[in-house]
Amino acid sequence: MSTPNSVNNPLRYDLTVIASWIEPGSRVLDLGCGEGTLLSLLRDTKQVVGIGIEKNEAKAIACIEKGLTVLQGDISTEVKDYNDNAFDYIILSQTLQQVYEPAQLLHRLLRIGRRVIVSFPNFSHWRSRLHLLVKGRAPKTEQLPYEWHNTPNIRVITINDFRHFIKQEGCIIRREEAIDTHHHDTAGHRVRLFPNLLATYAIFLLEKKLQAESSRRKA
Amino acid sequence: MSKAAQSHDQGSSVGKVDGRFFTFAEPSDTMPLESGARLGPITLAYETYGELAANQDNAVLVLHALSGDAHAAGIHRSDDPKPGWWDTLIGPGKGIDTSRYFVICSNVLGGCMGSTGPSSINPATNRPYGLDFPMITIGDMVAAQKRLIDALGIPRLLAVIGGSMGGMQVLDWSVRYPEMVFAAIPLATTMRHSALAIAFNEVARQAIMADPHWQKGCYYDGKHPDLGLAVARMIGHITYLSDDALRNRFGRKLQDRNDFSCNFGADFQVESYLRHQGKKFVDRFDANSFLYLTRAADYFDLLLDESEEHVATVFAKALARFLVVSFTSDWLYPTYQSRAMVTAMKRAGRDVSFCEIEAPCGHDAFLLPIKRLATIIKGFLDRVHTEFRK
Numbered sequence: 001m002s003t004p005n006s007v008n009n010p011l012r013y014d015l016t017v018i019a020s021w022i023e024p025g026s027r028v029l030d031l032g033c034g035e036g037t038l039l040s041l042l043r044d045t046k047q048v049v050g051i052g053i054e055k056n057e058a059k060a061i062a063c064i065e066k067g068l069t070v071l072q073g074d075i076s077t078e079v080k081d082y083n084d085n086a087f088d089y090i091i092l093s094q095t096l097q098q099v100y101e102p103a104q105l106l107h108r109l110l111r112i113g114r115r116v117i118v119s120f121p122n123f124s125h126w127r128s129r130l131h132l133l134v135k136g137r138a139p140k141t142e143q144l145p146y147e148w149h150n151t152p153n154i155r156v157i158t159i160n161d162f163r164h165f166i167k168q169e170g171c172i173i174r175r176e177e178a179i180d181t182h183h184h185d186t187a188g189h190r191v192r193l194f195p196n197l198l199a200t201y202a203i204f205l206l207e208k209k210l211q212a213e214s215s216r217r218k219a
Numbered sequence: 220m221s222k223a224a225q226s227h228d229q230g231s232s233v234g235k236v237d238g239r240f241f242t243f244a245e246p247s248d249t250m251p252l253e254s255g256a257r258l259g260p261i262t263l264a265y266e267t268y269g270e271l272a273a274n275q276d277n278a279v280l281v282l283h284a285l286s287g288d289a290h291a292a293g294i295h296r297s298d299d300p301k302p303g304w305w306d307t308l309i310g311p312g313k314g315i316d317t318s319r320y321f322v323i324c325s326n327v328l329g330g331c332m333g334s335t336g337p338s339s340i341n342p343a344t345n346r347p348y349g350l351d352f353p354m355i356t357i358g359d360m361v362a363a364q365k366r367l368i369d370a371l372g373i374p375r376l377l378a379v380i381g382g383s384m385g386g387m388q389v390l391d392w393s394v395r396y397p398e399m400v401f402a403a404i405p406l407a408t409t410m411r412h413s414a415l416a417i418a419f420n421e422v423a424r425q426a427i428m429a430d431p432h433w434q435k436g437c438y439y440d441g442k443h444p445d446l447g448l449a450v451a452r453m454i455g456h457i458t459y460l461s462d463d464a465l466r467n468r469f470g471r472k473l474q475d476r477n478d479f480s481c482n483f484g485a486d487f488q489v490e491s492y493l494r495h496q497g498k499k500f501v502d503r504f505d506a507n508s509f510l511y512l513t514r515a516a517d518y519f520d521l522l523l524d525e526s527e528e529h530v531a532t533v534f535a536k537a538l539a540r541f542l543v544v545s546f547t548s549d550w551l552y553p554t555y556q557s558r559a560m561v562t563a564m565k566r567a568g569r570d571v572s573f574c575e576i577e578a579p580c581g582h583d584a585f586l587l588p589i590k591r592l593a594t595i596i597k598g599f600l601d602r603v604h605t606e607f608r609k
Contacts (some may be wrong), residue, residue, distance in 0.1 A: 064572050
């Protein structure tokens with residue numbers, strides 16, 4: 001299922017899954033692209049025309065140094081400037097839990113992109129549940145290593161909650177994958193049974209309702 | 220190797236270079252200006268570094284700011300105390316690597332560093348133009364540079380790069396001659412002057428015009444308006460620095476004294492610094508050129524209209540890939556102005572990268588040896604060079 005990683009360029013496991021979903025030659029917008037590892041891979045292996053948005057100056061510089069097209073800025077602001085359907089895929093990886101207005105962002109992304117790929121840490125993983133149940137304290141795990149007072153994760157998302165959110169917002173889930181991996185790990189595996197309990201991360205491919213219907217008709 | 224070359228942590232100097240001149244628009248074929256006037260003959264002073272590739276795919280045009288000149292890199296004589304103004308960035312192994320690229324830099328039309336400007340001889344009178352020199356625009360500067368690029372036999376530039384007023388020329392190049400610009404790097408610049416920028420320029424011009432030696436621009440036979448020009452430069456220097464930069468460098472430190480003089484000498488170090496900058500400037504710059512060039516920068520307006528629909532059309536004609544860079548402490552052309560430029564490029568569907576570099580030194584940051592700046596310029600040029608050759 002996954003694209004093999006070269007030894008020199010290990011890719012985080014969730015990004016490997018995401019990369020495998022992208023069709024060659026696509027136009028891709030990577031939100032919170034970091035140092036451009038995924039964008040470089042997509043450019044070199046799938047002839048993707050990619051653009052990254054990254055808040056951190058040093059990371060944005062690392063991207064531009066690699067010859068990637070990257071804008072240093074805030075995700076919510078930067079996505080406003082693009083025309084409708086400017087991208088085939090928009091990637092929002094492990095960032096949704098830090099977004100102030102997720103619904104607004106989701107609709108903006110589905111305006112400028114045909115498909116949106118979202119990945120996030122699953123807050124209802126059994127370790128988190130156990131932590132709260134047994135210790136009576138806010139969950140702290142390897143995937144979510146923060147204290148309540150210093151976490152950048154202002155949104156608590158579970159896989160079930162996300163599915164509900166997408167339905168409520170009138171969007172379509174075209175594909176989903178639940179995975180068990182550590183935060184920066186390059187290895188992991190799919191979770192087929194009880195993903196809301198056993199998966200540390202989830203990845204969803206989303207579309208607008210209208211478009212999902214029309215692409216089904218075409219098929 | 221020169222001292223200048225050794226002072227950089229990476230790359231070396233282009234070494235000894237010669238200034239060159241290109242003259243065109245002879246009386247039978249004068250150049251039309253945006254104002255409707257015609258001008259000729261026109262001479263542009265320029266320098267080149269590196270070698271033009273046989274297939275002409277490696278030409279980089281460097282555009283200077285208000286007080287710059289064609290001497291961007293290297294030294295003129297072996298005992299030159301200072302290298303060219305962008306020697307930190309241009310040279311073998313540097314951000315703009317002259318072992319790979321053919322670099323051209325020309326003094327702007329209207330300038331006073333070898334190119335035709337108000338201090339040049341008007342062929343009609345055999346005397347310096349003074350205020351008879353026609354009003355020129357950023358577009359006119361670019362149109363003149365295009366003649367030079369044509370004459371050098373370069374059909375398409377790999378990149379145009381410049382900061383401040385040089386950045387305005389970069390932007391103008393990208394929409395005036397889109398088919399000639401493969402990539403564009405506007406640094407610390409703007410699509411249009413803010414009221415603040417115009418205000419500073421106006422005070423600077425007033426300082427020159429209030430100098431009794433200015434004589435409505437006809438001062439070339441007598442004393443020059445040195446005091447006015449020095450004050451104009453002092454104002455300019457304030458806009459090129461920042462609150463942080465001034466505070467860190469000078470604070471309230473006194474110059475060569477322990478107490479106030481209780482007169483109006485240069486007590487504070489910052490006063491002494493500004494006076495020194497002013498004095499140094501009058502030795503090399505022409506007051507009328509200062510008036511014309513600041514006017515051209517004030518008149519420059521790529522945006523024309525801030526309406527949503529219009530913004531998308533600004534870079535609609537451009538074909539270049541852009542790298543836009545701003546600096547955090549630049550209060551002359553603050554980051555929001557670069558972001559507006561980036562928005563316009565995005566709306567037009569242009570390929571644009573943007574970075575706001577953290578720098579405490581103000582607008583002048585683009586002239587300083589900032590490693591991050593050299594790094595992204597190098598990476599970006601690498602990429603566009605590869606794309607250009609495809």
